[in-house]
Amino acid sequence: MRNFREDKDYSVINGPFKIKASSRNGHTATIDLKVNGNLIRTVLPGHDLEEELGTIAELFEGQEEVIVYVRSLVNNVAAHPKSLITITIENNGDTQEFILDKPFQDEDGEVHDLIRYKNYFNLVRS
């Protein structure tokens, strides 16, 4: 098991806020979505995460800061030696895509069955 932490700042305007996450390269993953520490959805292998979290006004209601947390556990099932997670954020017509890939084999030559990604998106009002 390896952990990878990717912190991203994401500037939002308003309107519906959508988040999608999927594993590819023939692999599959469990994907967890939390907003401000609250679990929104756990998606098990064979499915992609696709959530509409509401508008930014709703997201920020009573909150100073909104942290969207996407955690992925990618299963090493396909022949491709790299895990791959794509996270897409759509807000008010603007789409940003984050593509993350890491090899299943580490520097010591050990091949891992699972790779864990932790991605935080700190939402800020524009």
Add this chain to the structure above:
Amino acid sequence: MKKLYLCLALGLFLISNATAQSTDSLKFDDLVAPQSPGFQILGISPQSIYRPTSTKALGTYFLNNIDESAGLVKDVAIEFTPYWLKARPNLTFQEYFEIDNNKGESPFWDTIKKTFVISMATTDYEFEGDSLSYRAWGFGFRTMLVRGTPHVAKRIEMLARLRQSNFVSNIYTNVEELLDENEMTREELLIAVEAQFDQYINDPDLVVGINVEEITYTKKATLEYLKEALPSKQADFQEFILGMISKSVSPVIREIRDEDLNRTGLQVQLSGATSLLIPNNNVEGTEGGNYGVWITASHSVSKEGDLQILLLARYQGSFQNIGATNKDIGISLAQSSGNYDISVELIHRSTKEEYETRDFSGNPITAFNKDNALRFTANAQFKISDVANLSFNAGKDFESKITTKSNLIALIGVNFDLFRNSVLKF
């Protein structure tokens, strides 16, 4: 001219590795296509094989292994699948695992694209009394033409198990993150695990891919396991939980990888290889070496008692001696059930050798030596009772103009296994 003769000698030496297997010693398994044809054509088994996973790594490898004469250095051994040299951001697990193919691609080209493997190697040859050294480069490929039929229902069942095991692994991941922030006693940890399951039981919409019954079952099994297996020392909790994240899913992941190879129906593999001979590793003097083509076709079904058919074909020759070729075909049929086993194996070899000689008038001529040989074995075993089997074995050795053996042997016997179910009483 000396160079030409030396090249010819080297070519004949190399072909002896690959093609000059005597008919007597030829076995059915010898016809099986090599795993890495690029290595086999040179007659080598490299200890260390480089398997690049990106085009950049592939390019870097070749740049690092070119010497001053623009040739490849000695002991290159590389194997790669072009399809997997780049990321496949559109390839879903369901498509990969052939549960669902939404793209509607031709199965034939899709199979070739995903299974085409290239192997390449170099090695050196030196001959006594020869000042030149020779580097041979071997290039080979193998690909499936027909991959067989996957057991889709079994694969769907495995995906369901993968979901269950991932669900447990995800619970452990949550607990590991909690342990990262708080110290917990054994009881607190067990309560935290239970709470993790309960949040999904109380609100099943929180999770996609598992139902409440499955969650309840996995909760019970996980808590029972943890009560037994959780270390006594609090300091060991985190390491234990971290280990469980992988441990929960690893067996299913390995089963899925194995299942990808498990297919029934017709499977056809094509392999080919050739070698180049390079005197003093100077590419300007390059000549062709050996070549070979292998076809393996098999048909099997999962149900016990069904016929298993295997066809192996091999064609080998050398650019150094164009007239010398070997064509081998092997067929194996096997059928088994609880009461009987029957197998038949047949090998046919056709060889052709071209050589310079003189006719009766002393004029130089090119002569051919062609030979065809056939060998078969048949074995059958029938269960007569719990302790006795009737066996029949027959075989015919190669018969050809070169090998004179032509003996048909048949044996019939009854085997008793008197002590198999015996219980000694005093």
